[in-house]
Amino acid sequence: MTKPLQVEKLTRYADAVRKFASAAQNRCFGCGAANEHGLHLEFYLTQELHAVCETTVGDFFEGPKGFVHGGIIATLLDETMSKAVRAHGLVAMTRHMEVDYQRPVPSSEEIRLEGRVTRNEGRKHWTEALILNGHGKVLAHGKGLFIEVKPAPDPDPVKDGPTPHG
Numbered sequence: 001m002t003k004p005l006q007v008e009k010l011t012r013y014a015d016a017v018r019k020f021a022s023a024a025q026n027r028c029f030g031c032g033a034a035n036e037h038g039l040h041l042e043f044y045l046t047q048e049l050h051a052v053c054e055t056t057v058g059d060f061f062e063g064p065k066g067f068v069h070g071g072i073i074a075t076l077l078d079e080t081m082s083k084a085v086r087a088h089g090l091v092a093m094t095r096h097m098e099v100d101y102q103r104p105v106p107s108s109e110e111i112r113l114e115g116r117v118t119r120n121e122g123r124k125h126w127t128e129a130l131i132l133n134g135h136g137k138v139l140a141h142g143k144g145l146f147i148e149v150k151p152a153p154d155p156d157p158v159k160d161g162p163t164p165h166g
């Protein structure tokens with residue numbers, strides 16, 4: 001079983017992380033500020049180029065009462081893995097992903113998302129992501145395969161602004 005990534009709480013290590021840039025007109029359901037129905041995830045990058053986000057998913061996105069819908073859990077993991085890929089200056093789409101739903105993810109409580117690239121081979125980039133509760137317990141684990149697509153990536157996703165979808 002994969003352990004949580006060794007990344008300290010963002011609030012305590014604010015100097016060690018950079019915020020992931022996102023355009024005001026970004027309509028991505030996961031991270032777009034301009035999508036009023038979206039999750040409004042704000043990601044940070046660690047020095048190791050892991051993607052991290054602390055968020056609370058409202059009861060609007062519940063499946064079981066008090067818990068986040070499974071499809072939204074997959075979305076959270078997909079978005080986190082996507083940001084980890086993007087952190088390396090790559091533009092890529094999800095080709096394959098799998099989700100291990102280990103514990104229910106509570107709605108209306110703070111959770112933490114962590115993602116990283118685990119392997120690269122040409123256009124193929126393998127990833128993993130975790131959802132953790134406020135005590136650091138892993139609630140869900142995802143693995144993904146992302147395939148690079150055009151357009152060409154920006155050299156620095158943080159400094160040079162939005163991702164292709166925001």
Ligand SMILES: CCCCCCCCCCCC(=O)SCCNC(=O)CCNC(=O)[C@H](O)C(C)(C)COP(=O)(O)OP(=O)(O)OC[C@H]1O[C@@H](n2cnc3c(N)ncnc32)[C@H](O)[C@@H]1OP(=O)(O)O
Pocket residue numbers: 078079082091092093094095096124145147149150151164165
């Ligand atoms: C403008 C855009 C902005 C992009 C902006 C990105 C925004 C990200 C948003 C968040 C992430 C998402 O939700 S993205 C949305 C969800 N994803 C999608 O809608 C993607 C739909 N799928 C596609 O469009 C396509 O399948 C692509 C582009 C992903 C890949 O197509 P392709 O270029 O033809 O590549 P394809 O031959 O199928 O596969 C590439 C290689 O992966 C291998 N491969 C395929 N599946 C597997 C597998 N399960 N396990 C191992 N390997 C696999 C193949 O054998 C091949 O290896 P080899 O023969 O090369 O060795």
